[in-house]
Amino acid sequence: MPKPVAISEAESRVMEVLWQRAPQSADEVVEALRQSTDWHEKTIKTLLNRLLAKRALSAQKDGRRYLYSPQLQREEWQARESRSLLDRVFGGSLAPLLVHFSEHEKLSARDVAELRKLVDAIDKPRPGKRSR
Amino acid sequence: MPKPVAISEAESRVMEVLWQRAPQSADEVVEALRQSTDWHEKTIKTLLNRLLAKRALSAQKDGRRYLYSPQLQREEWQARESRSLLDRVFGGSLAPLLVHFSEHEKLSARDVAELRKLVDAIDKPRPGKRSR
């Protein structure tokens, strides 16, 4: 398989727009990013082309323009970024990250709820799914 | 305050060595990294100097050589990297990261234990701290 392509920070902002809705034309992406960034239109088009070169996007010709769609799935990217953080920063396992958060970060209500759900899911595995 | 300096991947490997033990001379760091990398001595010295320039390390002259010590603390770096992942990849909050792990990653026994500890700590806040 083609080796995993790195998506830069700025590029990921463009991907987010297309993960929200696809396909979209360059101008639509520019418009969407105008809300959240002050990037020049040319900058965004450069990023689109780099993402195409990295095969993180695909493009269909639509008359004179292109319509872009994500090729890389958001979940896969999230998985890669998470794995990378764990490996680079926390020695490869989740536990130290959790320790970090429990000790240094305030958890929102939603975080706590999510945490409980996670633990509950482990405690009471879904019927049909045996734990271990 | 001086704006937060970015530590690159390779640079962080050098920091890890000095977070383990400090101060150490360039040669000691080179020796430590010889175990885990195939970096040239010159490469490692370049990284030490860049980290100095970024003020992530400090150096004290020891005769003809320098002894390096971390200036940036490991916990602070971990906090920054974690925050950065959350903001860039998971919309800024921990919950989606947890969802991601519960759905896509297998949790080790240690992860699960840590998770339980975390939830327990929330259930039974330390004496003196009322939960809302």
Next chain:
DNA sequence: CTCTTTCAACTACACATGTAATCGTCGGTC
């Protein structure tokens, strides 16, 4: 048909990063 607008394609350029090599100097070896 000719002129203008509008895209995509290509080019630009500074700074970061990975990965070293070269230069200059200080201290020790004969």
Next chain:
DNA sequence: GACCGACGATTACATGTGTAGTTGAAAGAG
């Protein structure tokens, strides 16, 4: 005291990234 070897200091160079500008061709305006 001239030479060598060990260090730090400086320089190098390709590739990635942020942030555009320039070019060329095609589509629409008149």
